[in-house]
Amino acid sequence: MLISCLLFLFVVPCLADWQQMSSTRAIALRAQRDVMKNTTILNSAVFGVNLNTVLFNNYGYNATSLDYMESLMDVGAQAFELNLYYNEDLGDWGLADFTSNEASFGFNGTSDFNITRLLTRINQFTSITETNLNANIMFLLLNLYSTSSSDENHKTGETGLATTFSNLMYAANPYYYKTLENITLNYYLFGDQLRIIPVIMSNNLGHNASYDLSNDLNLFYEANKTIPIKMSESQDTECVEPSSFQFAYDTEQHPYNNESFRSDLVCGYSAIITQPLADISDISLLLPYTYWSWEASEPNSTISNSHHQQNTNDTTEARDDDYLNRCAISTPNGWKAVSCELKLPVACSLQGNRTHFRLTDDKYSYFEADDACAGMDEGNYFFPVPSTPYEQLSLSQILPSDTHGVWINLNSLSSSNCWVYGGPNALCPYQHIVSRRIFKEMISPASVIALVLFCLIVLVQVDRLPVHRNRKHWRRVLKRKLQNEFEGIPS
C-alpha cells in the first residue's frame, strides 16, 4: 500500500488536473449508474467527444492523441465518434484520410497510429474498469469513408474491418444481441458482461469502393438498421421519452458551454463534444456537468463529527449533525447531498407510473419520507429515486421555482460515499468486495487509473456514522447495521 502510494506521488505530477477523475465525480457517476441499473440502456445519457475534430486535428495523427483519448476515458467519457478510412489503393483500413492535408499533421507512420492501437487503448481501459464499482457502458460511433494513397508508409495491413474489431473486448454485436433497446443496464454490464456498442453511423464508402462491408455486419450495429439512433444538433434536442439512442453534438455557432452541455444530458441525450476546444484541458469546465442527475460538484462529501479533523469553521449546527450530506434532494439544478434531518417536501411517484410525480404538502425529514408517500392518496404513491433522465425531467417540471429541493430516495447512510436506493436501512452493495478486488487490480500491470483508484481508497474521506443511544427507534436499528459497516467505499 505504501509503495503504491509512493508510486502514486511520482505518477500524478505527470498528469494535468483534467486528466484525473475527482473522487466526487467518480462517486456521482457510480450513483447515477446504480439508479439506472433496472432501466433499459436506451436511457443512457453519457458524454463523449468526436476524436477527429477534437483530438486528431489538433494534437496530431499520432500517439499523443491516443494518450488524450485514454485520459478522456479515465475522466468518464463514454462515447467516441470517429472516422475510419478505407484506402482503395492499398486495400486496408486506417484512421487518416490521406487525400487531405490534415492527415499529415503530426503523422509519424502507422506503427503507432492505427485502428488496432486505438482499440488496444480501449481494451486496456475496459479491462481495468471491469469491476462492479467501475464498469460502465461505452459507445463507439463510426463514420466510414474511402481514401486513397499508394505510399507504402501509409500501409496499415488491416484489410478487414471485422478482423480488426474482433479484438475489441466486451463489445455487443448484432449477431448475439439483435435488439439492444430493451436490455437493462444491469443485465448488459453484469449479466452479459458487455461494455461497448460499436455502431456504424454512416457509410460513405465511394460508389466504386472495392470494399464489401456486408461480411462485417455481424460485428457492428448499423444506425437505424439494427439500432435506432438519433443524432441531433445540440440546439434541436427534444426532451421526450426516448425511443432511440439519442446523441447531440455542438456546432460552430453554438459550441458547448456548461449550460448547453448539461441541458442536453438532462434532456436525455448523450453529448458529443465536436467543436475543437482551445485547449483540451478546457474540458475541465464541462466535466462537472456530465450528469443528468447530480448538480455540478455534487454529491458534497460527507463530513460529520466523528472526524477529529473537522473544519473548525463549520457552524455549530453542522458539527452537531451526524447526517450531514448523507441524503439526496432534487433541485431545479439537479441532485444535491444534504443533511437527512432537513425538513423538506417529498417527491412521491404513482405506483405503476414512474414519471407521474406529486409533492407532499407538508415538510418531512428524510427518515419520514417513505411514510409520507405511503400516506398519500390511499397508498397509491411510493417514495422513488428518478432513474432515467426522462423521470428526472418529469420531476423537475413539477418543482416550484423557489424550491430548496425535495427528497428523493437516495442516501449514503450505510456507508459514506456509497449512494443507495431503498430508504435509511438500505445497505451499500460494495462493502465486501471492495478491498480484495481493488487490491487485485493494483497488482495487475501498472496503469495510472489503477493507481489512482487504489490511492483514493486511502485519500477519500471515509467515516463512520455515529449513532447516539438516546435517539429514536430507527436509529437504534441503524446502529446495529452500522456495527458491521465497512469504512466507506473508494471512488
Ligand SMILES: *[C@@H]1O[C@H](CO)[C@@H](O)[C@H](O)[C@H]1NC(C)=O
Ligand atoms: C432494481 O431492482 C431490484 C430487484 O428488483 C431492487 O431490489 C432494486 O431496489 C431496484 N433498484 C432501483 C433503483 O429501483
Ligand SMILES: *[C@@H]1O[C@H](CO)[C@@H](O)[C@H](O)[C@H]1NC(C)=O
Ligand atoms: C504528434 O503531433 C503533434 C503535432 O505535430 C506533436 O506536437 C506531437 O509531439 C506528436 N506526438 C508524437 C508522439 O509524435
Ligand SMILES: *[C@@H]1O[C@H](CO)[C@@H](O)[C@H](O)[C@H]1NC(C)=O
Ligand atoms: C517517429 O517514429 C519513429 C519510429 O517509427 C520514432 O523513432 C520517432 O521517435 C517518432 N517520432 C516522434 C516525434 O514520436
Ligand SMILES: *[C@@H]1O[C@H](CO)[C@@H](O)[C@H](O)[C@H]1NC(C)=O
Ligand atoms: C498497428 O499497431 C499495432 C499495435 O500497436 C502494432 O503492433 C502494429 O505493428 C501496427 N501496424 C502497423 C502496420 O504498423
Ligand SMILES: *[C@@H]1O[C@H](CO)[C@@H](O)[C@H](O)[C@H]1NC(C)=O
Ligand atoms: C426485446 O425485444 C425483442 C424484440 O422486440 C424481443 O424478441 C425480446 O424478447 C425482448 N427482450 C426482453 C428481455 O424483453
Ligand SMILES: *[C@@H]1O[C@H](CO)[C@@H](O)[C@H](O)[C@H]1NC(C)=O
Ligand atoms: C472511382 O472511380 C473513378 C473513375 O474510375 C476515379 O477517378 C476515382 O478516384 C475512384 N474513387 C475512388 C475513391 O477510388
Ligand SMILES: *[C@@H]1O[C@H](CO)[C@@H](O)[C@H](O)[C@H]1NC(C)=O
Ligand atoms: C434515424 O432515423 C431518425 C428518424 O427517422 C432520424 O431522425 C435520424 O437522423 C436517423 N439517424 C441517423 C444516424 O441517420
Ligand SMILES: *[C@@H]1O[C@H](CO)[C@@H](O)[C@H](O)[C@H]1NC(C)=O
Ligand atoms: C456556467 O459557468 C458560469 C461561469 O463559470 C457560471 O457563472 C454559471 O453559473 C454556470 N452555469 C451553471 C448552470 O452552473
Ligand SMILES: *[C@@H]1O[C@H](CO)[C@@H](O)[C@H](O)[C@H]1NC(C)=O
Ligand atoms: C458542502 O457541505 C458543507 C457542510 O459540510 C457546506 O458548508 C457547504 O456549503 C457545502 N457545499 C456546497 C457546494 O453545497
Ligand SMILES: *[C@@H]1O[C@H](CO)[C@@H](O)[C@H](O)[C@H]1NC(C)=O
Ligand atoms: C476559517 O475561516 C477563516 C476566515 O474566513 C479562514 O482564514 C480560515 O482559513 C478558515 N479555516 C479553515 C480550516 O477553513
Ligand SMILES: *[C@@H]1O[C@H](CO)[C@@H](O)[C@H](O)[C@H]1NC(C)=O
Ligand atoms: C404517467 O404520468 C404522466 C404524468 O402525469 C402522464 O403524462 C403519462 O401519460 C402517464 N403514463 C401512463 C402510462 O399512464
